[in-house]
Amino acid sequence: MAPRDAENRTPLLRVERLSGGYVPGKNVISGIDFQVAAGEMVGLIGLNGAGKSTVLKHVLGLMKPREGDIRMRGMRLAEHPETYRKTYAWVPESPLLYPELTVREHVRLAAMAYGVSEREAEAETRHLAALFQMESKLDALPAHLSKGMRQKIMLLSALVVRPPLYLIDEPFLGLDPLGIRALLDLLAERKREGAGILICSHILSAIERRCDCFVVLHHGRMMAAGNMADLRARTGMPDGSLDDVFVALVRHAGTEEAEAGRSDAGTNPAGGGTDPADGRKNPTGGGTIPAKGANGK
Amino acid sequence: MIADRMGKLARERADRFWRRIMPELRLFGHYLPGFFLVGLVALFLYDRLIEQLQPAPWLPAMCALPVTASVAWVRVRTWLQPADPVFVMPAESAMGGYVRQVILAAWPGQLLAAAGTALAVWPLFRVQGVMTFGAYGAVIFALLVLKTANMLLWWREQQMAHGRIRAVFALLRWAGTFLSVLAGLLLGAAVLLICAAFLVSVLLTGGRRVVRFALNWERMIALERRALAAWRRFLGQFAATETDGGAARPNPFARLAGFIRHAPENAGHYLYLLVWLRSPLFGITLRLTAIGTAIAAAVGDAWLKAGIGVLFAAALHVQLKELGRDEGAVEREHLLPLPEAGRKKAARDVRAIVWFVGTLLLAVPAVLSLVI
Numbered sequence: 001m002a003p004r005d006a007e008n009r010t011p012l013l014r015v016e017r018l019s020g021g022y023v024p025g026k027n028v029i030s031g032i033d034f035q036v037a038a039g040e041m042v043g044l045i046g047l048n049g050a051g052k053s054t055v056l057k058h059v060l061g062l063m064k065p066r067e068g069d070i071r072m073r074g075m076r077l078a079e080h081p082e083t084y085r086k087t088y089a090w091v092p093e094s095p096l097l098y099p100e101l102t103v104r105e106h107v108r109l110a111a112m113a114y115g116v117s118e119r120e121a122e123a124e125t126r127h128l129a130a131l132f133q134m135e136s137k138l139d140a141l142p143a144h145l146s147k148g149m150r151q152k153i154m155l156l157s158a159l160v161v162r163p164p165l166y167l168i169d170e171p172f173l174g175l176d177p178l179g180i181r182a183l184l185d186l187l188a189e190r191k192r193e194g195a196g197i198l199i200c201s202h203i204l205s206a207i208e209r210r211c212d213c214f215v216v217l218h219h220g221r222m223m224a225a226g227n228m229a230d231l232r233a234r235t236g237m238p239d240g241s242l243d244d245v246f247v248a249l250v251r252h253a254g255t256e257e258a259e260a261g262r263s264d265a266g267t268n269p270a271g272g273g274t275d276p277a278d279g280r281k282n283p284t285g286g287g288t289i290p291a292k293g294a295n296g297k
Numbered sequence: 298m299i300a301d302r303m304g305k306l307a308r309e310r311a312d313r314f315w316r317r318i319m320p321e322l323r324l325f326g327h328y329l330p331g332f333f334l335v336g337l338v339a340l341f342l343y344d345r346l347i348e349q350l351q352p353a354p355w356l357p358a359m360c361a362l363p364v365t366a367s368v369a370w371v372r373v374r375t376w377l378q379p380a381d382p383v384f385v386m387p388a389e390s391a392m393g394g395y396v397r398q399v400i401l402a403a404w405p406g407q408l409l410a411a412a413g414t415a416l417a418v419w420p421l422f423r424v425q426g427v428m429t430f431g432a433y434g435a436v437i438f439a440l441l442v443l444k445t446a447n448m449l450l451w452w453r454e455q456q457m458a459h460g461r462i463r464a465v466f467a468l469l470r471w472a473g474t475f476l477s478v479l480a481g482l483l484l485g486a487a488v489l490l491i492c493a494a495f496l497v498s499v500l501l502t503g504g505r506r507v508v509r510f511a512l513n514w515e516r517m518i519a520l521e522r523r524a525l526a527a528w529r530r531f532l533g534q535f536a537a538t539e540t541d542g543g544a545a546r547p548n549p550f551a552r553l554a555g556f557i558r559h560a561p562e563n564a565g566h567y568l569y570l571l572v573w574l575r576s577p578l579f580g581i582t583l584r585l586t587a588i589g590t591a592i593a594a595a596v597g598d599a600w601l602k603a604g605i606g607v608l609f610a611a612a613l614h615v616q617l618k619e620l621g622r623d624e625g626a627v628e629r630e631h632l633l634p635l636p637e638a639g640r641k642k643a644a645r646d647v648r649a650i651v652w653f654v655g656t657l658l659l660a661v662p663a664v665l666s667l668v669i
């Protein structure tokens with residue numbers, strides 16, 4: 001196998017059997033398995049508290065996995081921290097900004113840190129600022145900007161560096177419709193250019209047509225994974241939208257949990273009470289979609 | 298019952314405030330030797346002013362100005378917070394007692410400030426030679442009565458619904474207070490008391506026709522916010538405090554950061570230079586350097602100049618340590634691929650350069666006295 005081929009075939013991000021949590025002995029996520037390849041957009045979806053942000057925190061290195069493995073281009077964070085971090089750009093749900101830096105300075109700082117040349121960064125900043133209607137705000141401090149504009153600083157900083165992988169958490173919160181459209185178009189463009197994208201969002205209609213596949217989380221476990229056709233087949237909704245499919249999956253899981261609760265109550269009066277993530281049967285196991293990889297690999 | 302609970306709430310909030318602010322006050326205490334020196338210089342200048350002054354018709358008016366400010370200026374901590382209209386409003390009937398309590402709590406401090414100002418003005422006023430110290434003591438007593446009246450009028454003012462009417466009322470109160478103080482200084486304590494009674498009766502009668510709230514929630518919350526901001530400003534003058542977080546200000550010198558070469562190894566330097574330039578640390582650095590240099594220049598002995606330079610250089614070092622400390626935000630550490638060691642080194646480098654320049658300036662008076 002030629003080295004180039006090997007590189008192309010290595011997924012940008014591979015998450016295998018990931019389990020972890022905040023409190024010792026209590027997993028918030030369990031058995032998470034998916035990957036993001038180059039030129040692929042994966043949607044990580046789930047209800048509030050499903051574990052999306054926890055998965056992202058593990059990928060970023062903010063949390064240490066209790067079980068499983070996370071590799072970025074085949075590398076683990078502990079082994080190659082600098083290369084690992086340069087592989088992705090992260091857009092957090094709430095903007096993390098330096099109050100002392102203007103919009104332009106934030107973008108320049110990101111470009112410097114990622115080793116993007118000054119000329120390239122300036123040209124890209126102008127282009128992106130025009131797309132996101134931020135031209136007149138480039139020299140403003142974050143304190144003088146609205147929430148949506150602060151979110152745009154994060155997006156500009158991530159997009160200017162053109163990393164191989166984008167990790168994007170709820171990017172549409174506070175964005176105006178033009179901003180949402182500009183972002184989706186840009187992500188589609190970057191995807192065509194070969195970037196991988198992992199996006200968490202509650203705005204399912206916005207990502208339905210853009211994502212190649214979805215990882216559906218529920219109570220810290222993978223409830224389903226696959227492309228739109230897979231999810232439709234699983235729920236028996238051939239024309240269903242992602243919203244319809246998601247709601248059906250969550251309701252079905254709720255019914256299963258209620259039934260499991262009733263049978264548990266009948267057999268085990270103590271009522272379990274161990275690990276909410278570990279204590280449930282894997283809902284993906286009973287369906288037609290295997291939960292091995294988000295891209296079906 | 299509710300009134301007791303409200304009173305307890307005010308006490309709890311006051312306790313919490315002092316507990317939170319105590320470490321910052323201790324930090325501020327590090328500069329006491331510096332402030333002591335500044336105070337000595339101010340006393341020296343005041344003494345020189347008194348020596349040069351001759352009796353003049355405008356002198357009582359000049360003395361009346363600071364006294365008026367200390368009497369008419371009322372600061373009461375209301376301890377009310379933005380969420381209170383939602384959660385505390387149901388207990389509005391008990392708020393009368395609450396307000397009385399917070400005003401009474403502020404009263405002794407306010408009287409002390411007014412009496413202190415009047416005493417500080419005495420050496421200046423004595424030059425006019427119109428009053429003995431005993432008669433001036435009676436004026437101070439009358440001033441305290443006027444201060445109490447001002448606090449009551451202030452409360453009436455805060456209840457007013459319309460901002461413009463409140464402003465007119467405040468203007469009349471301040472003008473009336475100035476005239477009363479001036480009359481007291483020229484004609485004695487009895488006249489001051491008569492003027493105070495007249496002022497109170499006129500303003501209270503006029504104020505009756507004005508639309509008022511039982512408790513002007515918005516106004517009282519805004520006053521508390523302002524009081525907190527004043528504390529922050531005061532503590533932030535010479536010490537980088539936790540409460541300064543996010544107080545970034547535009548600074549034309551921030552353009553300097555543009556000269557840093559665009560390269561990954563310089564990203565940390567770029568970041569920390571901008572953080573220093575736009576954070577309160579920049580002002581603190583300037584103030585400490587300027588005051589230290591000015592005091593060193595004012596004192597005579599070369600060794601004393603050097604000692605003051607060392608004192609302020611040490612203070613500068615302590616303050617500059619704050620640069621880079623805000624990196625505690627764990628998530629922000631993962632935002633950019635800036636290796637931890639490189640980032641810490643960048644913060645150290647920027648701190649060292651700023652401290653070196655400041656120390657050079659602080660050393661100038663001592664060096665000049667040795668050379669010249």
